Structure formats: structure tokens, C-alpha cells
Amino acid sequence: MNAALKSGQGPLEYARRPWIIILFGLVLVFLYAPIASLIVFSFNVDKSGVWHGFTVMNYVKSWHNDAIFQALTNSITIAILSTVFSTIFGAMTALTLWRFRFPFKNIYEGFVALPIVVPEICMGISLAMFFNYTGMMAGVRDWIWPFNLINIIFAHIAFCFPFVAVVVRARLQGFNRQLEEASKDLGATELQTFTNVLVPFMVPSLVAGGLLAFTLSLDDFVITLFSSGPGSVTFPVKIYGMVKRGVDMQINAASTVLIAITLAATLIAMKLQSPSKSGH
């Protein structure tokens, strides 16, 4: 920010224009009121939409509701496993694109970015047909948990790792390759240079990319709906089924838990990659 501008006086102090402040406030109400209402009503005694008293029974009920509990466990398991693999694959893809010249590189880059832009529903149905056609849909149905979720995990890795690749590649762009040369001059091997110089530099982007993958996976409804066989239900798919049958405060309770988990993960990851630790 320009030091020449005294606070509150400059013509560029857009943040102090009353209409912008009012707009900001209204947008925040629009963004947060529905979520706040969802959380508040998760403590309501009935589902009328009118406040009739405080209870935690909705939480107890949805905890003991096997279908909800299992859907939540499935979602979290899928998110963790697909985050691990998409972070690894994404980082490797980013390194390939960053370090090497190879034939048809532009086309390859285009293909890596394609899952990001293709509408989810197109990718979802193409995977549904692929799994049906190859017999994977029926094949994994009776496998022991969590292996019966493997189609969903494969699908999630496919649409998450390109996001990780984009994030990591952006970070690698700022890497000074002389550091690598210095490391090698000082006698480090290729592998030592990689683990001691390049990987520490990549860490913030691995955290950011991994977090993005985790949220995308936890959030995904469309692709999961199509790539899950009967019986392997994730949380969003379960909620969708319940919403279709009407409002139920157990949905509110379970959603509140999921919101808490996601926000905690987000805030922790933001702390981890705060500027002081980004290794500049």
C-alpha cells in the first residue's frame, strides 16, 4: 500500500465508501445467514422451521443413524485416500511439466487441464459407463470395506490431481534452479538434491494442493453419484436422498459436523502455509 496515502483521506479509500461497506455487509449476511440458520436449527426439537426449544437429540440420532454414520465415514475415507494419491500424482505431473522439454508438451498440458474444465456431469457419466462396461461397478460391490469404494476413489483421484498439478506448478515457477546446481556442486546426488532442496521448497504448495483435493473430494456429489454402485453411499449422496424426501433436522446435525470438520481442516492448512513458513 502506498505510504503517501493517509488513512481515511485518499480518493482511493474505496474500503471506506459507505455504499461499499453496506454492500459488503449485505453480501456477508447473504453468505452466512443460511449456514447459521442451518446450524441453529440443528438444535431445534422439531423440523417445523419454528424454534421450539433446544435439544442435542438430532446429533445423537444422526450419530446412531447407521446410514448417515456410514456415509460420513465413507466420505472421509475416500477424501483421505484420494488426497494422498492425487497429491503425489499431481506433484509428479507438475515436476514433469516444469523440468522437461518433450514432444507434444502443449497438447499434454492441455489434456492434464481438461478434467478441470469438463463439466462434472459429463465426466461422471463417462466414468459410470466405463465402470459398468469393464465390470468394475459390479466387481467391487462385495469387496471388504474400504475396497468397495475403490471406483469412487479412482474417479476422485482423476479429477483432483490436475488441480494439485496446477497449484504445485505455479509454485515451482518461482524456484531458482541455481540452488539445485549449488547443491550438486557441493557434492549432493540427484536424489539428495531433490529431497533436501526441491521438496522443502514445494511443501507449501503440496499442503495447499492437498487441501484443495481433500475439499474437492469431500464436496463432490455429481461424479460420486455416478461412479458409486448401490451400497457405497457418500455423505453428499446420502444428504441428497434425504433432501429429496423433505427437511429433516438430522441432516442439519450431520451437516454441522461436516462443516466443522472442513473448516477446521481449512484453517489448519492456512496456518501451515502462512507466509512466514513459505520458505522465501
Next chain:
Amino acid sequence: MDDWKDFKRVFLTLASPGSFWLLVFFIIPMAFLFVLSFSSKAIVNGETSTTAYDYFNTFGNYIASAGTSYLVLLWRAIWTSAVATFVCLVLAYPLALAVCFAAPKWRPILLLLLILPFWINLLIRTYALYSIFRSTGVVNQAMGLIGLGPYEMLNNTSAVIMGLVYVYLPFMVLPLYSTIEKLDRSYLEASLDLGASQARTFWSVTWPLTLPGVITGIILVYIPCLGTFLTSDILGGPNNWTIGNAIQNQFLEANNWPFGAALSFILLYATFIALVIRALIAGRSKGVDA
């Protein structure tokens, strides 16, 4: 950059996992979908088979999708997305401007407030909107207190647009924030010093310089809106279906996969056209990189 031939083993190790995954779980399924969109259900022993197809034998699916009822769905997707994108832009621009020009210690907090909902599950957010705007929801109750309503606020196009704005607003704020933040403020000061009004400065200096961010934001919002399926389903109801709902219906209920495949490719082409338009505009404008 190194040539891949000098480090063949490293190159192949790094490139294979991603390439394999992309090939098996993205390119092959999409190619199969493409083939299916030109296929029809096979007739086995005089009956229409549910599992076998005659491949590459017809354009019938595309011709059928050109029927009025499906063109209406595509058109509805195109224009609801356009309105939603426009509303996002109008709301997000002043907000991004305010965040960038706020005191440095407030900036991260204000930005976080605007984009935090992005991390909350899409379905949960849509359900939250649904439950406060339904006829017995909090909004109608509040209006009931002052003697209004209850109104039917869901199951119409405005509800779908509101839902899309609610869900995708952070996608517009982020690219706008990152361009405006990089904007060299001395240009604005120069313009104001030389006597241009605030409005003139905005339209002649700020807006053209931040155009790349605007375009990125438009694309980030418009493309997911185009393929929307959840928002139109929950907030809009059957009368406000868009092409995404039609595709889902062909696969999960009507069970006409070749036709659903053709509809998805039409949606895909619409998406690519939007991307090409973006590339053309971005190629011509010279502003701050988004």
C-alpha cells in the same frame, strides 16, 4: 529446462502415474462416451437390448437433442448461467476492490470471509438455502411477522439464479482480488490528479487494466453454472431443469444412454465455445495478469 532424452528414467517415472490415470480414468471413458453418442441400442432377437449397442451407426441422438424440448433446456442453462455470472460480477467487483484497498491487516480477514463458504459442501449450502427460503422457512416467517406472505420463493428461475450466485460468488471474488491487488495504483492516482472523475478513472483505467481478472472470473463462474444440476434440481424443481438435469435423467431414469451421451457432448461443446471466446478476448486485451 532439460530435454527428456537426457534423463529418460527420471522423466518416465515422473510422467507415468499422472498420464496413466488421465488415460484410463478420463480419456478412455470420455472417448467411449463420444462413441456412444453416435450409437443406438442393439436389437437382439427382435428385442431392444439394454446392455448391447450398435456402435457408430447413427446421428439420431444429436438430431433428437435438437428437438425443441432439449433446446429449451440448453438455452435455459445458457441464459440462467449468464444472468448468474453477471450478478456475481456486479457484486464481486466492488467487494474485491474494497478488500484490496482496505488496511493491510484487515485484508486477509475480509478475503477469508468472502471465500470461506467455498470450503463448505455444495450440497449443504444448497440445502441451507432451500430450508430458509421454503414456504415454512425462516424468511417467510420473518415476513409473516410484519403481515406479509407466505410467498412461494422456490421452484422458479430466480431461485436457481440466486442459488448459483450463492454457490459461485467466491470463484468471482478470487481472480478479481488477485488482479486488482497487482494493479499499480499510481495509474489511478495519475488519472485522478489529472482531473478525471472517479467514474471516468474507473472506466478508462481500472476496468481495462483488470479485464483479464474479470474474464477469468466470468469463465470460472460461467462454466460450472452451465453444467449445473444440483442447484436447478433442489431450488428450481422440475419446471426449471437445465441440460444437466436432462443428462442425469437419461442415465438414471429414462435409461437411454446413447441419448444422454449426445446431450453431454452438446454441453461439452458449449463449454469449449465459452473457453475459446475467453481465449480470443484475453489475447486481445493487455492488462494485469490474472
